[in-house]
Amino acid sequence: xxxxxxxxxxxxxxxxxxxxxxxxxxxxxxxxxxxxxxxxxxxxxxxxxxxxxxxxxxxxxxxxxxxxxxxxxxxxxxxxxxxxxxxxxxxxxxxxxxxxxxxxxxxxxxxxxxxxxxxxxxxxxxxxxxxxxxxxxxxxxxxxxxxxxxxxxxxxxxxxxxxxxxxxxxxxxxxxxxxxxxxxxxxxxxxxxxxxxxx
Amino acid sequence: xxxxxxxxxxxxxxxxxxxxxxxxxxxxxxxxxxxxxxxxxxxxxxxxxxxxxxxxxxxxxxxxxxxxxxxxxxxxxxxxxxxxxxxxxxxxxxxxxxxxxxxxxxxxxxxxxxxxxxxxxxxxxxxxxxxxxxxxxxxxxxxxxxxxxxxxxxxxxxxx
Numbered sequence: 001x002x003x004x005x006x007x008x009x010x011x012x013x014x015x016x017x018x019x020x021x022x023x024x025x026x027x028x029x030x031x032x033x034x035x036x037x038x039x040x041x042x043x044x045x046x047x048x049x050x051x052x053x054x055x056x057x058x059x060x061x062x063x064x065x066x067x068x069x070x071x072x073x074x075x076x077x078x079x080x081x082x083x084x085x086x087x088x089x090x091x092x093x094x095x096x097x098x099x100x101x102x103x104x105x106x107x108x109x110x111x112x113x114x115x116x117x118x119x120x121x122x123x124x125x126x127x128x129x130x131x132x133x134x135x136x137x138x139x140x141x142x143x144x145x146x147x148x149x150x151x152x153x154x155x156x157x158x159x160x161x162x163x164x165x166x167x168x169x170x171x172x173x174x175x176x177x178x179x180x181x182x183x184x185x186x187x188x189x190x191x192x193x194x195x196x197x198x199x
Numbered sequence: 200x201x202x203x204x205x206x207x208x209x210x211x212x213x214x215x216x217x218x219x220x221x222x223x224x225x226x227x228x229x230x231x232x233x234x235x236x237x238x239x240x241x242x243x244x245x246x247x248x249x250x251x252x253x254x255x256x257x258x259x260x261x262x263x264x265x266x267x268x269x270x271x272x273x274x275x276x277x278x279x280x281x282x283x284x285x286x287x288x289x290x291x292x293x294x295x296x297x298x299x300x301x302x303x304x305x306x307x308x309x310x311x312x313x314x315x316x317x318x319x320x321x322x323x324x325x326x327x328x329x330x331x332x333x334x335x336x337x338x339x340x341x342x343x344x345x346x347x348x349x350x351x352x353x354x355x356x357x358x359x
């Protein structure tokens with residue numbers, strides 16, 4: 001096993017190599033470094049603190065089991081984030097089976113109020129401090145349907161292309177395109193509303 | 200503007216269209232005010248979302264969070280070669296019993312004569328002769344500790 005003289009200053013790559021050889025101290029360091037990012041992604045999709053903690057931990061357990069499969073094509077953070085995203089999607093599918101077909105769910109593809117919504121012309125982010133803007137975006141994201149939020153997170157925050165999102169979520173590209181379109185329109189509408197309320 | 204045109208405009212702005220399709224949409228966009236207004240809104244949304252995700256921290260300490268992960272790890276395979284369980288019945292049978300027997304034998308072989316030994320192991324003391332009392336046969340054994348050799352003579356002449 002390669003020696004990690006100073007584990008806190010070792011690169012992710014070195015820590016991954018050591019972890020692949022069974023070094024749990026190296027793996028713990030990887031967890032410490034990236035746990036917030038993994039948790040934040042789980043929370044952004046589930047909007048539930050307890051579930052997000054649990055699934056983020058499950059993602060680390062799965063990562064440990066599958067470490068030998070990690071070949072370094074993408075960064076370790078990207079890889080672990082994909083694991084937590086897949087776990088969240090599984091969880092959301094379970095929850096979807098349990099809930100009835102709501103109007104909100106049907107509107108995800110066909111568009112609800114967003115279809116008739118006039119185009120937003122004001123800049124809803126004008127004059128906002130960075131942290132204030134982030135909080136407002138987060139508040140608006142919480143108002144979206146699960147389907148809208150998922151595509152928005154995967155496209156805007158994870159930078160996935162349409163076909164990658166379609167493959168990950170298990171939908172057609174057309175469905176992803178319409179969900180993304182209505183999600184963006186709803187976001188624009190919500191942000192504009194917050195701005196109007198402020199004035 | 201129908202949904203198909205709106206989605207095409209979005210795909211154009213996301214860089215998802217091929218070059219010929221993209222040129223076609225760009226020309227249409229330049230001539231259509233409604234499309235320009237929608238493009239501006241989509242662009243605004245894309246811009247304010249980019250890199251503006253709220254940072255969140257795990258609501259638990261590093262130690263507690265790790266301990267909960269660690270607790271789940273021993274039940275799953277390690278990525279490294281998993282060593283066989285240190286104490287298992289098979290392990291004991293394969294290694295401990297033969298090694299123990301060999302150690303005991305060695306102990307008795309090197310123990311100086313005169314020390315207390317169980318009577319059923321007295322044949323290990325030597326060199327001397329040991330007589331057996333099988334009817335019609337006679338057996339004599341000789342053990343030389345210095346040579347580490349035990350020789351047994353079996354006289355079967357009495358059976359004839």
